[in-house]
Amino acid sequence: QVQLVESGGGVVQAGGSLRLSCAASGRTFSSYNMAWFRQAPGKEREFVAAITRTGVSTYYADSVKGRFTISRDNAGNMLYLQMNSLKPEDTAVYYCAASYGYNWYRLDQYVYWGQGTQVTVSS
Numbered sequence: 001q002v003q004l005v006e007s008g009g010g011v012v013q014a015g016g017s018l019r020l021s022c023a024a025s026g027r028t029f030s031s032y033n034m035a036w037f038r039q040a041p042g043k044e045r046e047f048v049a050a051i052t053r054t055g056v057s058t059y060y061a062d063s064v065k066g067r068f069t070i071s072r073d074n075a076g077n078m079l080y081l082q083m084n085s086l087k088p089e090d091t092a093v094y095y096c097a098a099s100y101g102y103n104w105y106r107l108d109q110y111v112y113w114g115q116g117t118q119v120t121v122s123s
Contacts, residue, residue, distance in 0.1 A: 002026045002112045004079075004096050009117030016086050016121070022079035022096030022114055030054075030074040033099045035110065036081045038092035038119075045095070049081060050104040059104055064090075086121045093118050 003025040012018055020036070035050035049070040050059045058070050069082040079096050094117050097110035 002098055004112055004114035006096050006114045006117040009119045011120045012086055014088055014121055014123050017084045020081040020094055024077040029077040034079045035097050035104055037095045037097060040092040047105045088121045088123045091121050
């Protein structure tokens with residue numbers, strides 16, 4: 001079993017940057033593909049970015065491509081999301097999630113979820 005704990009959220013002005021972290025417990029972190037999702041008030045949870053087990057391949061939603069960077073440190077059991085050029089529409093609760101599969105957009109592919117961290121971008 002894996003427990004995921006996100007941190008790094010906060011309030012930032014438009015154009016600013018934040019780095020989210022996701023700490024994973026257990027010794028099997030490197031067995032999972034990892035992803036970030038977000039959920040804004042009144043909206044469905046949506047895919048943001050994903051990274052494969054070894055970190056070789058990354059995938060992004062069109063809305064964040066070129067602004068966000070996902071990375072991982074398997075030795076330290078950490079997942080990161082560097083968010084630059086933030087926009088008010090990036091405001092949401094951000095979740096990290098672990099999956100065995102490769103269908104990044106399907107929420108039911110993910111077996112473990114964190115509790116989320118709030119990101120608020122002011123205009």
